[in-house]
Amino acid sequence: MDHRLPIKYVILASCLTLSACGGSGEFSGDLVGGQRTVEVTARKFEYDPSIITVKEGETVVIKLASEDVTHGFYLDGYGEQTTIPPGDIKLVGFTANKTGRFTFRCSETCGHFHPYMIGHLRVLPNRKYYAGVSLVVLLGLGSLAYGSKRREKHRTHLFGVIPLDWRFELTKYKPIRALFKSRWFPLVFILLNFFVFVVILVAGFAGGFSAGNVNFGVMVVWILWWVLLMTIFVPVVGRFWCMTCPFPLIGDWLQRGTLGSGGRQKSWGLNKKWPKRFRNLWPVTACFLLSTLFVGFFTVQPFATFVLLALIVIGAIVISLIYEKRTFCLYLCPVSGFQGLYSNFAACEVRVKNPDICKTHTPKTCYLGDEHGYGCPWMELPFDMNRNTYCGLCLECFKTCPHDNMAFNVRPFGTDLLAERKRTDELQNRRGLDEAFKSLTMIGILFAFFLTMQGPYGWLKDMVMAASLGGYGLFLGGYLLLNLGLVPVLFLAVSYLSKQASGNREVPLKKVFVDFSYCLVPLGVARWAAFSLGILLPNGSYLPRVFSDPFSRGWDLFGTAGYQWTPFLTGALPYLQLSLLFVGLAFSLEYGYKFANRIFATEREATRGWIPMLLFIIALGVFFVWLFEG
């Protein structure tokens, strides 16, 4: 395969250019008397050609053949489906009466990467794409016009409507507060998840090298858990997963010598302190980036999922014996970084109700612990907390506060992004380059994930799953260069332009870079949610089967073992994804302009300094619209 790579790059480059220019390029196949016939060969794990371009209204006939094993063909939006055994030729015919980009995907388990064997049908003119791009540009330029008009109210209100300090306290209801103060909450959920993850580990180990899409471990972790995390948990509740995560359970137990009851820590471990200079998101950013290098293995192979989870379980236990409290969760868990950063966008928070009560309350039981609960395992200072990044929602502070002064609030999305630095930030709650860098790496990671799992390029899939060592090396090189080099350098350049445009020479470039990086967060949350929907809707129907037969033993626990693969709402997927992008973009623009006013001294400087960043965000928005629908 390797010798063909350069040609493929040229093809990819020209495809990119074509679609970037609006994609009026070559149509596929032969047009005879209004009927377009396209010959497509399926092989592991691509269609050739993988991008079919036709014109609206044409009668399209796709002639399918398989080169290796039995493949399938399912066309989103049109609902056409067939299976292609090797040696057969199957015809799929339809009238291209819907425009846009439609994904066709394999419907017969054909190997590990089967769920991500994908091609694109582009029915031109791609109006959805044009509409998306226009809307992004309009939103961006409109926000600028609107921004220059609004005055006082926009400083204190979100979109000039919702007060930024609006809070609705859920714990003012007695049953909820009682629940939060109970030692059994959230322990019950942790125990439930503990059971689920034991099943996942066993299924992953027993599944070995079988197909991931019929394996309980792979499906529940990467299709269900990941998608819930990215579409609901993180965007709405914050670190909700950390609240119910079973991995630190054994570590907690070892550290506390007890599970159910409260009390001060009397650790069985060494209880060491994590080094000060790593008390930030740098280590988790590195851990996440490192794990994503193996994305081509653990998202599709049961045994690789087992290895990854086993490493995390063992890591959590070992670290809990060396370092204090939840050091593993804070500084080493691979999924802690984006959860921490993106929780700042979440619509929920744990905060102090009345700071005056805390000022006179000594000793600080929320930090030290008492007979009702433990001192903050996440090493936060609950009485002084103003951001979600390092709050694991473990609810210990509700149990330890004798004044019932902790509150669980619903709030407008993203208000933590505006949180000011505070005195203790140098110690643990850093708001700085580490979070900026985390935010930036999430762009390149999404790009690579999207192309691998929802893109039509078989050669890229070959590289990511290491079909050849050279290809894998090329992927690693390109991927790291993109994430560690290209994206941060590009953002640095935009920050520099922003500083120049503002005319303010006093403000440090680092401040511009860091503060503006937070306006990428809402768009980040939105694009990850959009990406995750594109994983769940087509593949979610493998779940009923694995629930009934988690270990592929031929069981039928819930009578759903025979459930066939049925893509769900994939025709609506483009609209859902675009809507999410627009919402994220609107928040990014809104907060970005607020940041500009904080970074620069005067409103005039802020507006001028905001323009390069605004253009960058518009470009980023257009880029994602292209990636999702172009």
Place this chain on the structure above:
Amino acid sequence: MPRQTAVTASLVTLIAMAAVLTTIGCSTSGKQPATVELLARAPERGNWSPQTLEVEQGEEVTLVIRNVDAVTHGFYLPGLDLTVGEIKAGDVREIKFTPQVAGEYGFYCSVWCSDFHMHMRGKLVVK
């Protein structure tokens, strides 16, 4: 140890044990003496396993074929006219039969499953 701790501790242990035991238990128990398990994998990933099955003449046998591979396989034993057709990845199929004549019978994969599909064969020995 406080009572609550004891309760939680036993709960955690029980849950873990239950999950592991159910798995192991269900995969090994309920196995009749005359049940033969056959794993289906493409030749480059392990082939039929075991490749030689031994059964007794005149005794009813349940053959459990598990596709633990990532592609579709099939099972065809022409000598006794046994076939189950397609077995998709992750699926399990059972056939019951009573071999009457001693001897060796070849069986094959009946679905094109890899470049080495033609090597995916095994034999059934009836004693």
